[in-house]
Amino acid sequence: MHKSHPALNRFVAPFSIGQSIEGRDQIVHANFDLAGERLPGELTLLIGGMHGDEIATVLLLEQFVTRFLADLNEPVAVLALCNPDSYTRCSRYNSNGVDLNRNCGFNWSAQSEEPSGPGPWSEPETRALRDFILKWRPSKIVSLHWALAEIDADGHQSTQLAQRMWDALSEEERRPYRLRVTEPGRGQKRLQSVYTACPGSLGQWCGYALGENDEGAPAMITLELPYDPLLPRPAELPEDHLETLRARWARDSAGYLREAEGAVFKMLLAACGA
Numbered sequence: 673m674h675k676s677h678p679a680l681n682r683f684v685a686p687f688s689i690g691q692s693i694e695g696r697d698q699i700v701h702a703n704f705d706l707a708g709e710r711l712p713g714e715l716t717l718l719i720g721g722m723h724g725d726e727i728a729t730v731l732l733l734e735q736f737v738t739r740f741l742a743d744l745n746e747p748v749a750v751l752a753l754c755n756p757d758s759y760t761r762c763s764r765y766n767s768n769g770v771d772l773n774r775n776c777g778f779n780w781s782a783q784s785e786e787p788s789g790p791g792p793w794s795e796p797e798t799r800a801l802r803d804f805i806l807k808w809r810p811s812k813i814v815s816l817h818w819a820l821a822e823i824d825a826d827g828h829q830s831t832q833l834a835q836r837m838w839d840a841l842s843e844e845e846r847r848p849y850r851l852r853v854t855e856p857g858r859g860q861k862r863l864q865s866v867y868t869a870c871p872g873s874l875g876q877w878c879g880y881a882l883g884e885n886d887e888g889a890p891a892m893i894t895l896e897l898p899y900d901p902l903l904p905r906p907a908e909l910p911e912d913h914l915e916t917l918r919a920r921w922a923r924d925s926a927g928y929l930r931e932a933e934g935a936v937f938k939m940l941l942a943a944c945g946a
């Protein structure tokens with residue numbers, strides 16, 4: 673098989689970027705040498721399991737690593753499980769009871785609806801992720817969550833990537849999703865609504881704060897898995913949609929994964945330049 677860069681596709685050992693409160697490693701798999709200093713091209717970072725009860729995000733990324741990572745022609749790093757303590761308890765929160773996706777250092781709020789911690793970056797799991805991103809400066813980041821059924825792009829610079837992921841899907845595969853991008857000319861309005869909804873989220877920090885210096889912000893996509901992989905996304909998700917999903921997951925998680933994976937892998941491969 674043709675390799676685009678000699679430093680790529682050397683399938684290196686799992687690399688720990690940090691440890692959770694209870695001492696579990698946060699493992700990254702990459703198709704280049706993470707112990708080295710040089711990046712052989714522009715990096716795409718895929719993240720799952722920021723919320724440990726969103727198990728599908730972890731399982732799909734683990735499969736993505738096994739099935740696709742070694743054959744990709746651009747540098748890709750996969751952190752399938754960002755919040756390992758919460759995963760063992762099937763909880764949204766880390767061992768301090770903090771929502772990691774409200775703990776990042778941009779627009780952080782003590783009054784967040786979800787527990788955001790005593791201050792921005794108070795948790796070891798978010799600090800490790802921050803330091804990894806600052807070291808390698810990915811140009812594209814896709815963070816998986818469950819299950820608002822949408823491709824959510826933070827910042828104008830993310831629109832193109834969101835569109836590429838959307839375009840990778842057939843009409844049928846798009847039906848469970850909605851595409852949300854920053855509307856041209858209405859950036860500030862969009863920002864205000866986003867800020868209110870998810871203060872201290874990874875998406876906001878990556879999509880907006882990282883652009884405040886000269887290096888520019890990465891294209892930042894929050895990929896919310898489908899509410900139902902076979903049904904169109906309702907205009908408004910039902911009030912009890914998470915309860916409904918959890919019941920379905922408990923009954924047939926393999927079925928959910930099987931139905932969701934085709935579209936998810938197409939979107940991730942499109943994000944990784946495949």
Ligand SMILES: [Zn+2]
Pocket residue numbers: 722723726816817818
């Ligand atoms: Zn989530």
